[in-house]
Structure formats: C-alpha cells, structure tokens
Amino acid sequence: MNSPQKCPYGLYAEKLSGTAFTAPRHENKQTWLYRVLPSCSHPPYKPSEEKSEAVETTKEKVHYIPNQLRWDPFDHNEAKNDDFVSGLRYVGGAGDPTMKSGIGIYIYAAGKSMDEKSAYYSADGDLLIVAQDGDLDIRTEFGWLLVRPMEICVIPRGVKYQVHLPSGSARGYALELYQGHFVLPELGPIGSNGLANARDFQAPVACFSEDFGATASEGSARYAVTVKFNNTLFRTEQPHTPFDVVGWAGNYYPYKYDLGRFNTIGTISYDHPDPSIFTVLSAPSPVPGTAVADFVIFPPRWLVGEDTFRPPYYHRNTMSEFMGLICGGYDAKRGGSGGFVPGGASLHNVMSGHGPDAESNEGARNAELAPVKVGGGSCAFMFESCLMLGVSEWGLRTCKKVQEGYSEESWGGVKTHWKMPEGVQVNSHLA
Ligand code: FE2
Numbered sequence: 001m002n003s004p005q006k007c008p009y010g011l012y013a014e015k016l017s018g019t020a021f022t023a024p025r026h027e028n029k030q031t032w033l034y035r036v037l038p039s040c041s042h043p044p045y046k047p048s049e050e051k052s053e054a055v056e057t058t059k060e061k062v063h064y065i066p067n068q069l070r071w072d073p074f075d076h077n078e079a080k081n082d083d084f085v086s087g088l089r090y091v092g093g094a095g096d097p098t099m100k101s102g103i104g105i106y107i108y109a110a111g112k113s114m115d116e117k118s119a120y121y122s123a124d125g126d127l128l129i130v131a132q133d134g135d136l137d138i139r140t141e142f143g144w145l146l147v148r149p150m151e152i153c154v155i156p157r158g159v160k161y162q163v164h165l166p167s168g169s170a171r172g173y174a175l176e177l178y179q180g181h182f183v184l185p186e187l188g189p190i191g192s193n194g195l196a197n198a199r200d201f202q203a204p205v206a207c208f209s210e211d212f213g214a215t216a217s218e219g220s221a222r223y224a225v226t227v228k229f230n231n232t233l234f235r236t237e238q239p240h241t242p243f244d245v246v247g248w249a250g251n252y253y254p255y256k257y258d259l260g261r262f263n264t265i266g267t268i269s270y271d272h273p274d275p276s277i278f279t280v281l282s283a284p285s286p287v288p289g290t291a292v293a294d295f296v297i298f299p300p301r302w303l304v305g306e307d308t309f310r311p312p313y314y315h316r317n318t319m320s321e322f323m324g325l326i327c328g329g330y331d332a333k334r335g336g337s338g339g340f341v342p343g344g345a346s347l348h349n350v351m352s353g354h355g356p357d358a359e360s361n362e363g364a365r366n367a368e369l370a371p372v373k374v375g376g377g378s379c380a381f382m383f384e385s386c387l388m389l390g391v392s393e394w395g396l397r398t399c400k401k402v403q404e405g406y407s408e409e410s411w412g413g414v415k416t417h418w419k420m421p422e423g424v425q426v427n428s429h430l431a
Contacts, residue, residue: 002032002249011246012038018156018181018252029156029181031250033141036208037240041216048226048233053394054088058104058231062092062390068352069391070406073343074399076109076133076171083114084136084163085226088174091395092322092347094387097124097178097230103283103293103385104176104231105322107345107399110134113164117221119242121160122228125178128281128295129153130381132326132343134170138163140254141245143204149326150379152280152295153256154182160225160242161254171343173324175383177293182281185294190265196280200261203253211241259326259379264301270308275382285386291319296382298330300375311364314355320389321348321382328378338403340380346406350388358413365417 003013011034018029079087087110095102104125114120129136129152136147140161147153149172155161187194213219219239226235257280265277275296283293303310323346330340340346348354356364396402420426 007034009246011035014038016158016250016252018158029250029252031248031252033245034247035141036210036212036244036246037216039242041240042225042238043217043236045225045227045229045234045236048235050086050233050235052086052233054085054090054106055228055231055233057090057392057394057398058093060090060393062392063396064349064388064390065396066349066352068346068348068354068407068410069396070338070340070346070403071344071395071399071401072338072403073341074107074109074171074345074401076111076169076343079109079169079171080111082110083112084108084110084165084170085114085120087111089394089399090392091345092389092391093176094385094389095178100125100179102178102387103383104178105383105389106174106176107171108174109169109171110163110165111169114162115224116162117241118224118226119160119162120226120228121158122176123158124228124231125176126157126181127155128175128177128182128293129155130173130175130295130324130326131170132172132324134165134172135167136163136170136172137166138254139207139243140204141243142248142253143207143245145202145204145254145256147256150259151256152259153254154281155254156181156252159254162243173345173381173383175293175295177283179285179292180283182283182293182295185276185279185282194263194265195277196257196262201255201257203255206245206247207243208246209241209243212244213239216240259297259299262297262299264299266301266303267305267308270306272305272308272310272313275312275384287386290386292385292387294382294384296384298375298378298380298382300373300378302371302373304371306369308369309364310367310369311356311360314353316351316353317348318350319384319386320350321384322346322389323348323380323382326379326381328375330375330378330380344401347389347391355411357410358415361414 014033093104138145278296281295285292
C-alpha cells in the first residue's frame with residue numbers, strides 16, 4: 001500500500017503529483033514521498049524582500065524581433081555574489097505560467113553555493129538545466145544529483161532543491177517549461193534503440209537530514225524556503241529541514257543525463273537530415289508532432305553524405321531556435337564578430353532565415369566529400385519551440401552581449417553563384 005495507517009519509522013506519506021490524477025496512464029506522473037514532516041507544515045509564505053534579477057527580468061517588456069540574434073558568452077566572473085537562483089537571468093520566452101502555457105529561457109551564472117539552510121522551488125514549471133561551465137551538485141528533496149558540463153538535468157515543478165558549486169563558479173543555460181513534461185521522442189522506424197536511451201537517465205537516491213523539533217513549529221533551525229510562483233518570489237522560514245525525504249517511489253522525480261551517451265544517427269546516403277534526429281528530450285504541445293520545447297544536441301558525428309551539401313541547409317522555420325554551445329566549435333559558423341562560442345547563444349526566431357555563414361558555405365561547396373568526423377570535442381544544443389520567442393530587456397540590452405554585426409558578417413558575404421544557362425529565354429513581364 002502507499003498510505004498505511006502509520007508509516008514505518010514514524011514517517012509521513014505525502015503524494016507529489018506532476019499531472020492531474022486522471023491524466024491518461026501513459027502520461028500520469030505521481031510520486032509518494034515518505035518524510036519526517038509533511039510539506040504543508042511551514043509558516044505562511046510572504047513576498048520576498050530580496051530583489052531578484054532572475055524574476056525582475058521576467059517582468060521586463062519583451063521584444064519581438066525578426067532579425068537573427070547572437071550573443072557573446074554571458075559573464076560569470078561578475079557573479080561572485082550570486083548563487084544559482086539569484087544568478088538566473090531571463091533571456092526570453094513565450095506564454096504565461098498561470099495558464100500553464102509556454103516556456104522561459106534562462107542563463108545562469110553563479111559564484112557561490114546556495115546557503116545550507118535554504119531551498120528553492122518553482123511552481124511555474126519544470127526546469128531543464130544545461131551545465132556549460134563548472135559543476136552543480138544539486139541537493140533535491142529526492143536526493144543529490146551531480147551535474148557536470150556535458151550533462152543535463154530536469155527538476156520538476158514543485159521539487160525543492162539547493163545548488164552547490166563543488167568546482168567553483170558555474171555557468172549554463174536553462175529552460176523552464178510551463179506546460180507538460182519532457183519525454184523521450186518516439187523512435188518510429190529507427191526502432192527500439194537510438195538517440196537518448198531510457199536506461200541512461202539517472203535518478204537520485206533518497207538522502208535526508210535530521211533537524212527537527214518535537215512538532216513542525218518547534219526547533220531552533222531556520223530554513224529559508226523560496227518559491228517562484230507566477231514569476232514572483234515568496235519566502236518563508238521554517239524550523240525544520242525540507243530535505244527530510246527518507247524514501248520515495250513513483251515516476252515524478254528529478255533526473256540527469258550524460259549527453260556523451262547519446263546515440264547519434266544521420267544519413268548514410270545523401271542529404272542533410274532535419275535536426276529532429278538529434279532530439280534528446282521533447283515537450284509535446286497538443287498538436288501532434290509539434291513541440292513546445294525540444295532539447296536537441298549536435299554532438300561529434302560522422303558525415304558521409306554523397307554529393308551532398310553537408311552543413312545545415314539554409315532555412316526559415318515556423319519553429320524558433322535558441323542555440324547555445326557547451327564546448328568546442330560549431331561546424332556551420334566560422335567567422336563573425338565574436339563568433340558562436342561556448343557560453344554564448346543565438347536566436348533564430350519564427351521565419352528568420354539562417355544557415356551556414358559565407359565562409360562555411362564556400363568551404364562546404366568545395367569540400368572533397370570523403371567521410372569526415374565533425375564536432376570533435378564540441379557540443380552545441382538547441383531549444384526549439386513552436387512559439388514565437390520574445391527577448392527580455394536584459395537579453396537584448398542590459399547584458400551587453402548582443403553581437404551587432406552578426407547578420408551582416410555571417411551572410412552579407414554570401415556569394416552569388418547563379419549563371420544564366422546559355423540559350424535560355426527569360427520569361428519576364430517586363431520584357
Ligand atoms: Fe536553424
């Protein structure tokens with residue numbers, strides 16, 4: 001049973017649900033937590049007096065821009081006084097947490113661990129964290145997750161956590177998903193294995209502290225618990241640790257994944273396939289095959305396509321693409337002001353044309369098409385969304401990382417190779 005009259009060891013049983021109770025069985029996400037005190041035992045939350053730029057930047061006017069955007073690496077040397085939560089900055093997004101609709105895209109830069117007696121959770125959505133520089137040792141209610149660069153983790157809505165920095169300052173990217181949950185993409189004709197395999201996802205083992213009084217309101221400890229609720233921070237101080245889960249069972253839990261385990265698939269005949277074959281996790285919208293957010297990576301891989309333009313083809317998409325670089329270089333971008341470098345980002349919004357820059361294009365047109373391994377020591381990623389993404393004032397101006405010349409430097413020099421075939425009559429209304 002899940003809820004005995006008296007749980008073993010004097011624990012309380014508490015259900016944490018990530019879907020409606022009546023969600024279809026294959027989507028249903030619920031977990032039973034067995035803890036020393038139930039989560040409801042806390043003094044009332046009050047609006048946090050601490051000003052948080054993470055939250056302030058979500059309230060800024062967002063800008064909708066048809067131009068391609070690219071950012072230099074976001075600073076984290078100046079983040080000495082920030083922890084993971086205060087070091088989050090909202091770059092852009094779409095939708096509204098109150099309607100459980102949309103996403104928020106963040107950069108984090110932290111210079112110190114969160115206080116040992118603090119915890120944070122978001123009521124707004126699940127947070128996908130992409131570590132780029134520095135390790136995160138994340139204490140969650142469910143146990144610890146060590147997340148290093150080239151690893152990702154997902155912390156579901158409502159799960160309390162505390163982020164430590166065992167290797168010093170840290171920087172990375174994050175996506176908050178206001179609706180639904182990430183799932184593994186269907187594999188279709190690929191078959192039963194491939195892309196990210198389910199067995200490679202890792203979940204924490206319960207780990208608890210003992211810091212309690214005789215009742216939930218007694219005790220000398222002071223644990224500051226902060227919640228983000230509709231992009232507003234509220235705070236309480238409780239006299240017992242929130243990290244008191246002694247055991248748990250269910251399918252709603254934080255998890256991590258090592259991107260090095262991704263099974264990359266590509267063409268072995270011709271043409272550059274759509275990047276959907278690199279999807280690690282997908283958060284579906286109600287429209288079949290259409291994601292609110294796909295998390296896609298571009299790991300080292302062999303290119304063997306015959307008679308093929310091998311870099312990404314030029315394109316304009318109804319989906320918007322926010323890209324980041326975890327490490328190394330990216331094969332479709334060579335030149336340009338600051339370039340596309342680790343810790344930086346780019347945004348190609350709905351129908352914003354893009355593709356290889358002029359130099360990459362010429363290189364690819366003239367390359368000898370032997371099998372070649374690309375992306376060695378490198379991993380770019382993409383948050384792809386069916387939504388039009390607004391860019392925050394912080395993302396566009398305050399961070400001072402937007403590369404002014406990106407579009408012109410990338411594509412201004414794209415050469416005209418067109419030659420009119422001899423003997424062809426032009427059919428022109430003006431002729
Ligand atoms: Fe693209």
